Amino acid sequence: xxxxxxxxxxxENIDATLGGSVLGRRPHPEERPRWERVTAHVEAAxxxxxxxxxxxxxxxxTIPTSFVQALLAMDYRPVPLSGGVDExxxxxxxxxxxxxxxxxxDADVVLASHDADFAAGMRAxxxxxxxxxxxxxxGLIGFREFTSTHLADLVDDGLELFDLExxxxxxxxxxxxxxxxxxxxxxxxxxLR
Numbered sequence: 001x002x003x004x005x006x007x008x009x010x011x012e013n014i015d016a017t018l019g020g021s022v023l024g025r026r027p028h029p030e031e032r033p034r035w036e037r038v039t040a041h042v043e044a045a046x047x048x049x050x051x052x053x054x055x056x057x058x059x060x061x062t063i064p065t066s067f068v069q070a071l072l073a074m075d076y077r078p079v080p081l082s083g084g085v086d087e088x089x090x091x092x093x094x095x096x097x098x099x100x101x102x103x104x105x106d107a108d109v110v111l112a113s114h115d116a117d118f119a120a121g122m123r124a125x126x127x128x129x130x131x132x133x134x135x136x137x138x139g140l141i142g143f144r145e146f147t148s149t150h151l152a153d154l155v156d157d158g159l160e161l162f163d164l165e166x167x168x169x170x171x172x173x174x175x176x177x178x179x180x181x182x183x184x185x186x187x188x189x190x191x192l193r
Contacts, residue, residue: 010113033170036074052076110139116148
């Protein structure tokens, strides 16, 4: 069976972090991630086919048709979930998918989220029993400065981090982010423009 990477997108979390923490307002269209760049980046970085799963909360009984059509055009598999008002349907769906992927020997995993609720599932993927030649790659995409410490702590165990803006280059506009810059990456000309 051909090895592949599954990219699981927690769109609610990415959108809430972008609007609430990065921009402080609802994003304009040019400030939204270009999701096709996410799967293209992961495919190029890890050198194998990618399947994108985009989790949506459809508990209202409606599906955002134009957005779903756009996802399908980008080769994502939309996962519209519904549940009770007290259920975090997207989180539950992603947690169940992480558990199912743990059983697959042919799957690497990248999660697009900042949410600490996924730390246990990601740790299980990193710690899973498997033959050495089948070492699983596990990654996380998001804004580094807003990533849960529970997820960021998994870097020492092999979790690979990809910044949605700086590594993936998923945006058409520069975002107004303030982040820690290592001296190796510091370019003073950026601040002198």
